[in-house]
Amino acid sequence: MSVEDGKLTVEVWRGAGGLGRFETFEVPRQESQTVLDVVSWIQQYADPTLTYRYACRVGMCGSCAMMVNGVPRWTCRTHVGKVATGDSLTVEPLRNLPVIKDLAADMDPFFDKWVQAEAVHHPSETRHDPMRAVDADSSARQQANAGIECINCAVCYAACDTVSGNPDYLGPAALQRAWTLYNDEREADPEAILDAVSGVGGCHNCHSMGSCAQYCPNELNPLAAIAGLKRETAKRVFRRRKNA
Amino acid sequence: MLDLRLYMAQRLSALIMAPLVIGHIAVMIYAIQGGLSVDEILGRTQGSFAWFAFYGLFVLAVSVHAAIGLRVIVHEWLGLKGGALQAFTWAVALGLLVLGGRSVWAVTFA
Numbered sequence A: 001m002s003v004e005d006g007k008l009t010v011e012v013w014r015g016a017g018g019l020g021r022f023e024t025f026e027v028p029r030q031e032s033q034t035v036l037d038v039v040s041w042i043q044q045y046a047d048p049t050l051t052y053r054y055a056c057r058v059g060m061c062g063s064c065a066m067m068v069n070g071v072p073r074w075t076c077r078t079h080v081g082k083v084a085t086g087d088s089l090t091v092e093p094l095r096n097l098p099v100i101k102d103l104a105a106d107m108d109p110f111f112d113k114w115v116q117a118e119a120v121h122h123p124s125e126t127r128h129d130p131m132r133a134v135d136a137d138s139s140a141r142q143q144a145n146a147g148i149e150c151i152n153c154a155v156c157y158a159a160c161d162t163v164s165g166n167p168d169y170l171g172p173a174a175l176q177r178a179w180t181l182y183n184d185e186r187e188a189d190p191e192a193i194l195d196a197v198s199g200v201g202g203c204h205n206c207h208s209m210g211s212c213a214q215y216c217p218n219e220l221n222p223l224a225a226i227a228g229l230k231r232e233t234a235k236r237v238f239r240r241r242k243n244a
Numbered sequence B: 001m002l003d004l005r006l007y008m009a010q011r012l013s014a015l016i017m018a019p020l021v022i023g024h025i026a027v028m029i030y031a032i033q034g035g036l037s038v039d040e041i042l043g044r045t046q047g048s049f050a051w052f053a054f055y056g057l058f059v060l061a062v063s064v065h066a067a068i069g070l071r072v073i074v075h076e077w078l079g080l081k082g083g084a085l086q087a088f089t090w091a092v093a094l095g096l097l098v099l100g101g102r103s104v105w106a107v108t109f110a
């Protein structure tokens, strides 16, 4: 049987808020079909009320992440052939986030935590100042560059068991962004970032198990960024002692 | 449920325990050569300030370390939080301190 004749049995989570159930759809199999193609086919040809989210379809915008066979993935760049178990597929909304409806998770808690982690740039100059040259080879810049390609997809956040167990935990993506900003030489208030990641939901809750790094579709390593924050906050404890 | 303060206390107590664990195992291996007797153990520890300090520090470090470690587990797995979590942490710390402290006292100065 060629891929073109095949059918895929897809279990899709339907429901709003905490309530819901799986609904089964038969979807024609196609060459190079992505999980997002499957979900879009269902919405266009089987049930127009299916709610899901996507924008770019090329792995840039970070809006299409869902649980596919229990694993968080960017659905627009995940080929069915790579993840289907036989001819079946299960698609659910992202883990660790409230569900708005069907496959659309509520991203608010995820982004609120970016702000709580002070993962916001504190400008050191104004738009009227001349552009500052950034030393691309400095080790701090290398650290920042390592995490800069984050697309805010929340795959890591869904993969993190510490987020599941501890709802206050800021999570890998917000902490990684805090670390990139901490290492940005244009950042005006790196100490405020260290303060923000040292509270009850801060970087010290991470158990270093690395699910974030394992599942990040951009192959980023939030675990390493968090280790950096732990190191800098710990060093600061001794620095403060000396200065006191 | 770990802020910087608890994190540092857990890592520093682990740092203290690491050499103590090695010392404890080394003495165990040495002590069981040719059998083990109560007299032999007490002969070593009774009246010894060095052993009191060694095991006393061990008990102190374990009390801090295990209380913080179990605090994390009961929060993440059982959802304990707020005052209940605080009470749990202190109960474990003080419980281990009392139990361990009594044993150390019993084999040294009691």
Ligand code: HEM
Residues within 6 Å of the ligand: A206, A207, A208, B011, B014, B015, B017, B018, B019, B021, B062, B065, B066, B068, B069, B070, B072, B073
């Ligand atoms: C040399 C001895 C020890 C070292 C180096 C050590 C080190 C550590 C470290 C680094 C953690 C943090 C793990 C994490 O947060 O992911 C931890 C957690 C923990 N430790 Fe220890 N430990 C030692 C001995 C002990 C002992 C003797 C006990 C019990 C009496 C104990 C109980 C715990 C518990 C309950 C946790 C929490 C588990 C977790 O947070 O994942 N540890 N230990």
Ligand code: SF4
Residues within 6 Å of the ligand: A159, A160, A161, A162, A163, A171, A172, A205, A206, A207, A208, A209, A210, A211, A212, A213, A222, A223, A226
């Ligand atoms: S390494 Fe830390 S942030 Fe990453 S998944 Fe594990 S606990 Fe979460």
Ligand code: SF4
Residues within 6 Å of the ligand: A149, A150, A151, A152, A153, A154, A155, A156, A157, A172, A173, A176, A215, A216, A217, A218, A219, A220, A222
């Ligand atoms: S770190 Fe990776 S998995 Fe996490 S939000 Fe950014 S791109 Fe997505």
Ligand code: FES
Residues within 6 Å of the ligand: A054, A055, A056, A057, A058, A059, A060, A061, A062, A063, A064, A065, A074, A075, A076, A077
């Ligand atoms: S739709 Fe933009 S990353 Fe998938």
